[in-house]
Amino acid sequence: MSKKEYTLQALLAALERIVQGTVKRISKNRKLSVRAVEEEANLGNGSCYYYPEMIDAVKEAKKEIAAKHGVSLVKDTGFSKDRIKNEIRIKEKYKQEKSDLKTLVVQMAAEHHHLNDLLRKELAKTLELEEENKELKEELEKLKNQLVNNKRQSITLL
Template sequence: MNKKYNTLLRLEAALDRILCGEPQRIAQSRKLSVRAVEVESGLGNGSAYYYTEIIEKITKLKQESNSPFAVDSPKHQQAKWKQKAIEAERLKNKFRDENITLKNINSQIAADQYKQMSSLKEALLRILALEKKIEELDIELVETKRKKITLLK
């Protein structure tokens, strides 16, 4: 088996995959052409033209059918679009549920934060009241100590 024979086998295998509607490297909707077979087989541009039997086979298949080989049937396209619509609906519902969950978490966090802020304000007011009380008691203590001072004669 030489290199030319291996390349011919690759081109024929690529052509068969395209005709069966199961290409690996090109889109199924791509029309049958020499370039499509080259890309599907993984060969470079123009490499199929060295193999006249492949070129003849491709042109013969193209002439037999004016429509592209890889075009999906309408029923297959309907099923594909229906599948895409179902997938889109599933994703939409998933993200809607996730959005609702995140909104609930966000509202819970906001409620907790409000509760903490109100507790902090209450604690701050209590601290201010206690500081004021300490100041009043210090003043009272100073006054009582001053009254207890006796003069030495």
């Protein structure tokens, strides 16, 4: 027996053990899959794919098990299409919200810069007015002092 035939026999025996429930290397609760057959046969990952008839045998065994338990392996494409449409709708909604929020951020940034510029100008005006107020107070103080000095001089002259 060649190595290829030996490997095929090991895979077939592993498949049979899994179907019967008398597994040696994997859990009894594990689902039937190509990888499960490979592990039960103690072969490397992908070994089954060299034997297309083995892949077909695994698929047939899955169908038989599903039929025995009353489970359908046919996918409900209508449900999938509805789910995909819903996901696309939700993604579009979030894209629109993202776009709206970006626009809002740009508007808020422009308003912030405008208000910041106004604040800076008003602070500059305030500083100018405070300086002018200080100068006027000093001038008023000088005038008061002159008035007081003039009154003293006029009193001393009398």
